[in-house]
Amino acid sequence: MSAHDSALSVPEEVGLLYDRLTALDTEGTGGSLHLGFWDLDDTGVPLVEAADRLTDMMADRLLLRPGHRVLDVGCGLGQPAGRIARRTGAHVTGIAISRDQITRATEIAEAEGLSGQVEFQHADAMELPFPDESFDAAIAIESIFHMPDREQVFREVRRVLRPGGRIVLTDFFARGPIPADKQRHVDRLLRDFIMTLADGDDYLPMLRRAGLRFTELLDITEQSVRPTFQQMSRDNDQLDPVFAEGGDAKFSPADMVDVDEFGSALLTAEKPR
Numbered sequence: 001m002s003a004h005d006s007a008l009s010v011p012e013e014v015g016l017l018y019d020r021l022t023a024l025d026t027e028g029t030g031g032s033l034h035l036g037f038w039d040l041d042d043t044g045v046p047l048v049e050a051a052d053r054l055t056d057m058m059a060d061r062l063l064l065r066p067g068h069r070v071l072d073v074g075c076g077l078g079q080p081a082g083r084i085a086r087r088t089g090a091h092v093t094g095i096a097i098s099r100d101q102i103t104r105a106t107e108i109a110e111a112e113g114l115s116g117q118v119e120f121q122h123a124d125a126m127e128l129p130f131p132d133e134s135f136d137a138a139i140a141i142e143s144i145f146h147m148p149d150r151e152q153v154f155r156e157v158r159r160v161l162r163p164g165g166r167i168v169l170t171d172f173f174a175r176g177p178i179p180a181d182k183q184r185h186v187d188r189l190l191r192d193f194i195m196t197l198a199d200g201d202d203y204l205p206m207l208r209r210a211g212l213r214f215t216e217l218l219d220i221t222e223q224s225v226r227p228t229f230q231q232m233s234r235d236n237d238q239l240d241p242v243f244a245e246g247g248d249a250k251f252s253p254a255d256m257v258d259v260d261e262f263g264s265a266l267l268t269a270e271k272p273r
């Protein structure tokens with residue numbers, strides 16, 4: 001695969017990347033497409049379980065009640081949306097830029113008897129197809145880094161949230177200058193997955209400019225990024241077929257285990273009342 005085809009916009013390229021990933025057998029991932037979260041003394045917990053833990057920890061910050069309307073920005077195969085709906089009784093609308101993910105997420109929800117409680121729609125997060133104030137809360141699990149204009153995403157999320165509504169998200173950022181010998185590993189990851197690292201210094205000002213009030217920021221790198229790359233480097237070669245066409249430089253989780261500067265942040269913000 002060539003990660004970048006100049007004829008396509010970034011969201012279109014990302015959509016095609018996830019169409020290809022959807023075609024893989026992802027049974028081993030449990031359907032969620034994000035990193036795990038571990039307590040520091042339980043790194044033996046499998047990734048699938050630790051990934052659910054991250055979903056739960058994020059959803060808990062939304063203080064959801066039955067009937068609440070939740071927007072899942074970049075919903076993947078809909079596994080987090082289904083889990084949140086089951087745990088809280090909320091109604092979850094997931095959007096993704098990959099049409100194949102939306103088809104698969106809809107099929108899975110039907111098979112699991114969740115059709116009335118979750119729904120999925122192809123859309124670009126930078127241009128949300130929903131009326132103002134149509135959601136009580138929003139969640140974005142490891143999706144924002146694919147979107148070329150984060151601030152525009154946050155403006156759109158603010159628009160569709162009701163006053164007092166919260167968003168919780170995870171995003172990748174550089175915790176410090178990346179040493180030259182590790183930079184190529186980071187570059188490869190960013191290139192293969194069509195991502196950018198957030199500007200950590202500008203994140204809170206950016207949320208403010210978009211009209212959101214930041215309420216919590218956690219650096220979850222040591223409990224999320226590092227143990228995930230460790231587990232993936234031990235037992236995950238599922239991504240190989242997707243990148244095989246890319247030729248020589250193929251992303252390898254093992255290369256990332258020691259890149260301390262590659263960080264993940266969990267952020268919560270709200271739309272002022």
Ligand SMILES: C[S@@+](CC[C@H](N)C(=O)[O-])C[C@H]1O[C@@H](n2cnc3c(N)ncnc32)[C@H](O)[C@@H]1O
Nearest residue numbers: 032033034074075076096097098124125143146
């Ligand atoms: C790493 S996956 C995470 C999926 C899901 N949140 C999960 O945790 O299982 C990234 C998701 O972001 C979505 N995405 C990327 N760019 C997008 C955009 N511009 N608009 C909407 N969704 C986007 C992809 O389609 C994919 O579903």
